[in-house]
Amino acid sequence: MSTIYNFNAGPAALPKEVLQKAQREMVEYGNTGMSVMELSHRSNAYEDIHNQAISRLKSIANVNQDYHVLFMQGGASLQFTSVAQNFLKGQSNYILTGGWSEKAAAEAQKIGNVVIGASSKENQYRSIPLSDTLLYDSNDSYMHVTSNNTLYGTQWQSFPDASIPLVCDMSSDILSRSIDMNQFDLVYAGAQKNLGPAGVTAIFVKDSFLKQANKNIPTMLSYQTYADSNSLYNTPPVYSIYMLNLVLEWIEERGGIDYIEDQNDQKAKIVYEAIDSSDGFYKGHAQIDARSKMNVTFTLATEALTTTFLKAAADAGFVGLPGHRSVGGCRASIYNSVSLESCEALAKFMNQFKKMV
Numbered sequence: 057m058s059t060i061y062n063f064n065a066g067p068a069a070l071p072k073e074v075l076q077k078a079q080r081e082m083v084e085y086g087n088t089g090m091s092v093m094e095l096s097h098r099s100n101a102y103e104d105i106h107n108q109a110i111s112r113l114k115s116i117a118n119v120n121q122d123y124h125v126l127f128m129q130g131g132a133s134l135q136f137t138s139v140a141q142n143f144l145k146g147q148s149n150y151i152l153t154g155g156w157s158e159k160a161a162a163e164a165q166k167i168g169n170v171v172i173g174a175s176s177k178e179n180q181y182r183s184i185p186l187s188d189t190l191l192y193d194s195n196d197s198y199m200h201v202t203s204n205n206t207l208y209g210t211q212w213q214s215f216p217d218a219s220i221p222l223v224c225d226m227s228s229d230i231l232s233r234s235i236d237m238n239q240f241d242l243v244y245a246g247a248q249k250n251l252g253p254a255g256v257t258a259i260f261v262k263d264s265f266l267k268q269a270n271k272n273i274p275t276m277l278s279y280q281t282y283a284d285s286n287s288l289y290n291t292p293p294v295y296s297i298y299m300l301n302l303v304l305e306w307i308e309e310r311g312g313i314d315y316i317e318d319q320n321d322q323k324a325k326i327v328y329e330a331i332d333s334s335d336g337f338y339k340g341h342a343q344i345d346a347r348s349k350m351n352v353t354f355t356l357a358t359e360a361l362t363t364t365f366l367k368a369a370a371d372a373g374f375v376g377l378p379g380h381r382s383v384g385g386c387r388a389s390i391y392n393s394v395s396l397e398s399c400e401a402l403a404k405f406m407n408q409f410k411k412m413v
């Protein structure tokens with residue numbers, strides 16, 4: 057196999073060990089005589105996989121007993137609608153920290169009133185609003201935050217302590233660091249960044265919050281449907297859930313979230329160090345106190361130089377470094393499955409490129 061360093065933003069790198077295990081089990085899973093893709097979602101063999109994935113998510117995330125873990129489809133983008141349909145009554149509160157939170161707010165606006173409690177748009181989303189500056193009303197149905205801002209490379213370091221329910225889009229940093237998941241009433245995350253392949257979205261919802269959900273909404277958007285059926289109301293994306301379970305097993309085998317967090321800290325340090333020690337050759341987009349450990353965003357002095365850098369990086373086997381089409385520049389996505397070695401190779405390349413031009 058050719059050596060490439062995968063910094064894709066999503067779908068993103070998966071652990072090689074997981075892909076190899078999936079390869080071994082591809083044609084015949086256990087002694088079922090068939091592939092996971094061919095199993096009935098009502099079979100015991102599949103239900104075991106499904107339930108393992110749910111219990112691993114609960115245990116790695118370390119949530120209390122009163123959380124439901126649900127699997128839905130439609131990506132994080134459908135959750136923008138789902139959250140609002142289930143919980144928006146009167147008015148909701150959105151904190152804008154990037155393109156994804158803008159989209160979440162725009163979808164909610166189609167369903168009810170949205171108030172923007174804070175936004176860092178004026179400074180090109182380089183920062184995260186300070187928790188004590190957030191404006192909200194105690195009657196707001198919930199406050200929505202985006203824990204990691206995939207496009208701009210910022211990340212909440214600690215979360216608002218508001219007196220209203222807290223909903224979090226955690227698509228790009230779920231299970232990447234040890235945070236108290238019990239502070240959220242609902243968390244959702246598309247799997248394709250930190251948890252597995254595309255096709256499944258994981259949702260954590262607190263039972264007391266679920267009980268407040270609107271009842272008269274479309275069946276497939278109602279969290280209650282999934283909670284009542286163990287996410288087996290209709291056919292789930294069985295292979296995506298199988299892969300997600302393998303990724304969770306991989307996390308557990310390595311020592312759980314503490315190990316992952318430690319690796320992620322080291323990885324981010326290596327890449328940011330390459331930026332910070334470059335005497336301004338590379339410029340980080342995010343304010344230092346808001347830097348994401350998942351998406352490292354930076355630019356070079358001119359657009360032409362950025363283009364030359366990206367071309368040279370691609371030639372050297374670095375994949376996925378161009379920034380999001382709405383932002384430009386460079387972005388290294390260093391999710392859980394991206395190795396320390398990939399980050400070291402990138403830092404080395406950045407240092408060499410600087411010397412070369």
Ligand SMILES: *Cc1c(COP(=O)(O)O)cnc(C)c1O
Nearest residue numbers: 131132133156206225227228246
């Ligand atoms: C990628 C991403 C999304 C969109 O996810 P889809 O699964 O493609 O809908 C939403 N929010 C955040 C924070 C993301 O990083």
